Amino acid sequence: MAQSARRRDWPADTYDIVTLALAAIDMVVARQGLDLEATRDDVAVALRELAYRAAAERPAEEHRQVASFVIDSLLNRNGRDGPFRYVTSDYTAEDGRHRRREVPFSLLVERDDAVRDENVLRATPDAINALIGGLDFDVEDEQVATELMLERQLARNAFDSARKSAERARLLSVRLADDLDQVIKQTRRDLRAVEGDWIAAVPERLESARTHIQERLRAERKLLERIHTAFGSDDSAVLAAATRIDALLRECRRRHEDLHRRVIGARGVFLDEQERQSFRPPAAIDLPDPHRDVLLPGIELAYEDASAMTRRLLTDMCGPHVPRLPRLYRLINDLWARPEQRRKTGEEPEETELAAPSPPSLAPEAIDVAIRAVRTVGLPARLSTLIDACHHDADEPSASIRRVGAEILSLAVLWAYSPETYDEDIPMTDDLADRVLGPRAAVDTDGTRLSLPGWVGDDVIVAPEQDALADAAPAPAASHDFPGGHR
Numbered sequence: 001m002a003q004s005a006r007r008r009d010w011p012a013d014t015y016d017i018v019t020l021a022l023a024a025i026d027m028v029v030a031r032q033g034l035d036l037e038a039t040r041d042d043v044a045v046a047l048r049e050l051a052y053r054a055a056a057e058r059p060a061e062e063h064r065q066v067a068s069f070v071i072d073s074l075l076n077r078n079g080r081d082g083p084f085r086y087v088t089s090d091y092t093a094e095d096g097r098h099r100r101r102e103v104p105f106s107l108l109v110e111r112d113d114a115v116r117d118e119n120v121l122r123a124t125p126d127a128i129n130a131l132i133g134g135l136d137f138d139v140e141d142e143q144v145a146t147e148l149m150l151e152r153q154l155a156r157n158a159f160d161s162a163r164k165s166a167e168r169a170r171l172l173s174v175r176l177a178d179d180l181d182q183v184i185k186q187t188r189r190d191l192r193a194v195e196g197d198w199i200a201a202v203p204e205r206l207e208s209a210r211t212h213i214q215e216r217l218r219a220e221r222k223l224l225e226r227i228h229t230a231f232g233s234d235d236s237a238v239l240a241a242a243t244r245i246d247a248l249l250r251e252c253r254r255r256h257e258d259l260h261r262r263v264i265g266a267r268g269v270f271l272d273e274q275e276r277q278s279f280r281p282p283a284a285i286d287l288p289d290p291h292r293d294v295l296l297p298g299i300e301l302a303y304e305d306a307s308a309m310t311r312r313l314l315t316d317m318c319g320p321h322v323p324r325l326p327r328l329y330r331l332i333n334d335l336w337a338r339p340e341q342r343r344k345t346g347e348e349p350e351e352t353e354l355a356a357p358s359p360p361s362l363a364p365e366a367i368d369v370a371i372r373a374v375r376t377v378g379l380p381a382r383l384s385t386l387i388d389a390c391h392h393d394a395d396e397p398s399a400s401i402r403r404v405g406a407e408i409l410s411l412a413v414l415w416a417y418s419p420e421t422y423d424e425d426i427p428m429t430d431d432l433a434d435r436v437l438g439p440r441a442a443v444d445t446d447g448t449r450l451s452l453p454g455w456v457g458d459d460v461i462v463a464p465e466q467d468a469l470a471d472a473a474p475a476p477a478a479s480h481d482f483p484g485g486h487r
Contacts, residue, residue, distance in 0.1 A: 001073040008069070010062065014055045020047055020070045021107075028108060028123045030251075032174050037113065037120040043071055074108040074127075081110070112325045119325060128175045177259050180209065184262070184269050191270075191277045198270055206263055213260045220253045362408065362432075369393050369405025370412065370436045379441070380463040380472035383413055384452055388477040410455075412436040413462055417443040442466040448476060 005017040024043050031038045047067035052060075076084055083104040090101040105126040113120045183202060186194045194202070227246050231239065288294060298306060373389035374381075390406035391399075412433045433441070442465055445458040459476050463469045 001070070004073065005069065008065075010066065011055070011058070014058070015051060015066050016054070017066075017070060017073075020050055020066070021074055023047070023050060024070055024074060025107065025123050025127045028121045029128060029174050032122055037122065039118060039120055040071060040110070043121060044068065047071070071108070071121075075110060076106070110325060123174070125175055125178055128178075174255070176209070176212075177255060177262070180205075180259065180262060180266065184266060187270055187273050191273050202266075202270075206266055209263050210260070213256050213263065216256050217253060217260075220249050220256070224249050224253075363401060363404065365396060365398070365401050366404040366408055367432070367435065369396050369402055370409035373405070373409055374437060374462075379438075380461055380468055380474055382448075382459050382461060382474050382476045383410065384450055384455075384459045384477035385474065386413070386462065387452060387455065408432075409436060413443055413460060416441045416462070417445075417460065437462065438464055440465040442469050444469050446473075451476060 001021060002017050005015065006012070024047060027043055027046055028038045031042075044064075044067045047070055048060075048063045051058075051063040051066040055063075072078075075081055083106045085102050085104050087100050087102050090099050091097075093099060106124045107127040108121050108123060110119050111122050183194065183197070183205070187198075224246065227242050227249065231242055298309065301309065369390050372393060372395060373386050377385050377389050386409055387406045390409055391402050393402050393405065396402050396405070415433045416437055442463045443460050444463075445460045448459040450457050450459045461469065461472050461474060463472050
């Protein structure tokens with residue numbers, strides 16, 4: 001950033017870009033996690049004021065350019081908001097050989113505040129470490145040491161040093177809150193990615209955080225009592241430092257109280273996400289492959305066709321309100337979301353039915369054919385083997401009943417794979433699927449296709465329970481001498 005600033009048309013040795021950058025980060029951190037987080041305009045106004053103090057004789061437009069340059073540099077606009085990267089030497093290999101290692105880091109990021117309906121700036125842990133002057137430190141131990149140092153500084157009336165220690169304690173409080181927010185964010189995004197951490201690591205961190213917060217609130221209360229004694233001083237410098245320290249300590253206390261509420265609710269987040277993510281219905285088997293069926297055909301389109309398709313897609317997805325910060329992952333989440341059924345304008349709402357209509361009756365003989373096929377073949381088994389057993393049921397003389405039994409069996413398998421998929425002509429229920437396959441039946445596919453005449457789709461594997469699917473590899477049916485059925 002400093003090197004790029006020298007290539008500007010600004011007078012040499014006029015603006016200290018590094019100091020302005022640290023001031024911007026400090027302002028963002030001071031309001032981070034509070035109701036009114038800093039926006040780009042807030043930081044720009046403060047930096048323009050600092051630039052004016054450095055060079056009051058320079059034009060106001062130059063001060064605006066300096067402020068914009070500092071913010072854009074911290075956001076890495078030239079790198080398309082990606083992380084910065086620098087290369088270091090590494091001698092940690094077992095053979096002791098030298099190698100180059102690339103280290104990515106970020107400083108400021110822009111986030112969409114849906115409550116305020118505007119974008120805000122947030123400082124990353126890398127930026128907080130830059131202000132503190134350390135890398136990969138233990139937050140709890142560092143904050144304990146900082147507050148102990150602050151207490152000793154107050155005891156010997158070193159108020160200027162105490163003010164710096166109080167600012168350091170505030171930064172550490174923000175870092176501790178960001179660490180917890182990262183765990184909760186990952187839990188809500190994909191529980192499987194952090195499920196192992198919730199067994200021991202995260203509960204230990206939460207317990208440690210609760211103990212840490214309790215100790216810090218007690219220490220901050222004592223420090224506030226000590227700083228109040230300085231308000232009786234006649235020295236204006238002491239009063240100014242004491243006022244600043246008092247404000248910082250009160251801010252730390254508010255942050256720790258808010259952090260305590262989030263720590264208490266963290267386990268509830270895990271339980272809620274476990275219920276939401278673990279028990280949601282499995283995906284349907286006929287969904288398109290995003291890479292093979294969407295991306296590759298789109299890449300092969302001509303430029304005009306691809307542009308038209310992209311414009312139509314973005315218009316339909318984003319609607320009239322364009323997002324302030326477009327992100328690829330948000331587009332993917334919208335594409336994966338299940339569309340809602342909306343009533344057309346002027347359409348009368350449907351009357352609520354007090355009870356579901358009675359389903360058409362199924363022949364008990366056909367259901368018995370499906371049940372006998374599962375019992376005769378045994379699970380785990382391929383769908384083709386179960387269908388073949390239905391068509392060769394020695395206890396049922398009617399070929400049509402055997403065919404309906406095979407259809408019932410296939411629908412029970414599809415219901416076990418995806419409870420929302422069924423044939424309206426032969427409705428399925430949990431009770432019927434349980435009768436045919438068992439209450440804990442599990443179904444999965446390995447890509448093998450059905451080779452039976454008249455049947456299409458995957459030759460799925462049916463197991464008596466979920467754990468039995470891991471090692472199941474039954475062979476497909478070898479007999480095909482029966483009339484065709486349906487998918």
